[in-house]
Amino acid sequence: MxxxxxxxxxxxxxxxxxxxTLPDLVNVTNKALADQGFPPHTPEEILTYVGDGAARLIAQAVPADATPKQAERVFQNFKNFYHDFGIIYxxxxxxxxxxxxxxxxxxxxxxxxxxxxxxxxxxxxxxxxxxxxxxxxxxxxxxxxxxxxxxxxxxxxxxxxxxxxxxxxxxxxxxxxxxxxxxxxxxxxxxxxxxxxxxxxxxxxxxxxxxxxxxxxxxx
Missing domain, CATH: 3.40.50.1000 (HAD superfamily/HAD-like)
Known part of the structure; x- marks a missing residue:
């Protein structure tokens, strides 16, 4: 055109x-996962989850055997942590x-x-x-x-x-x-x-x- x-x-x-924003997305995602006892992801892994919103990011980041309630807690933690830690890096x-x-x-x-x-x-x-x-x-x-x-x-x-x-x-x-x-x-x-x-x-x-x-x- x-x-x-x-x-x-x-x-x-x-x-x-x-x-x-990737460094903060990595930091906040891993904080939210750790709060529920889930393992962290590398920046390279989280980069592949970025772009479709926080809910989709977390859905891909939680372990496959996570319950819906656990996944929802991680999502809520992500939003709460983002307010405090989301623009540090x-x-x-x-x-x-x-x-x-x-x-x-x-x-x-x-x-x-x-x-x-x-x-x-x-x-x-x-x-x-x-x-x-x-x-x-x-x-x-x-x-x-x-x-x-x-x-x-x-x-x-x-x-x-x-x-x-x-x-x-x-x-x-x-x-x-x-x-x-x-x-x-x-x-x-x-x-x-x-x-x-x-x-x-x-x-x-x-x-x-x-x-x-x-x-x-x-x-x-």
Missing amino acids: SEQRTYKAFIFDLDGTLLH TTEFEGITAALEQAKEAGMGLAILSNKFEQGVLDVRDRFFPDLIEVAHGESDAVPRKPDPTGLLLCARELGVAPEECLFFGDSASDMQAAHNAGMEAVAVTWGYQPQERLMAAAPDHVIEKPVDMLRFIKQ
């Missing part, structure tokens, strides 16, 4: 797109804040839509981007996980723009699918967590290799 379309808003995935990818600042100065609306649970998204937004990103949502009773388009359409409404005036930036196939399901163009970021072949198989409309590249979508 043409890059000459006029865009009014950028919406971003969080983990692996705006922020390198998290860092932004180099150049993210500078690019967001330039986009905002150019008049772009900015939002986050993540498969992370909503309060976790808000905690992270308030820590890293309190004055930059005005709208932020995660998985909740009202917002299903991507690739469902509900969350993206909600972000567009709250930003006061039409879906086709938005770009959605993400590092996973579900991000690309969610954008298309919402009638938005999808931008694949190559610095994230999902293997490149899976990301490209989801047919992104655009691909960028570094955060500053997002600025090329702003019409001068």
Whole structure:
């Protein structure tokens, strides 16, 4: 698709797109598992669980013989621990804040839509981007996980723009699918967590290799 379309808003995935959150995801997941006497996972293992929300992450992290009640306790522990320990080791990818600042100065609306649970998204937004990103949502009773388009359409409404005036930036196939399901163009970021072949198989409309590249979508 043409890059000459006029865009009014950028919406971003969080983990692996705006922020390198894996160290904290590993720490919090293993704390939640240890509380129930379950063994820890390596960062490489947990990386393969990331992207479909905390509930799915925990479902894959608990042992196969864990009872539903045990799995639910681990999930609740994860959410509780995330509030206290979820942004200790998290860092932004180099150049993210500078690019967001330039986009905002150019008049772009900015939002986050993540498969992370909503309060976790808000905690992270308030820590890293309190004055930059005005709208932020995660998985909740009202917002299903991507690739469902509900969350993206909600972000567009709250930003006061039409879906086709938005770009959605993400590092996973579900991000690309969610954008298309919402009638938005999808931008694949190559610095994230999902293997490149899976990301490209989801047919992104655009691909960028570094955060500053997002600025090329702003019409001068």
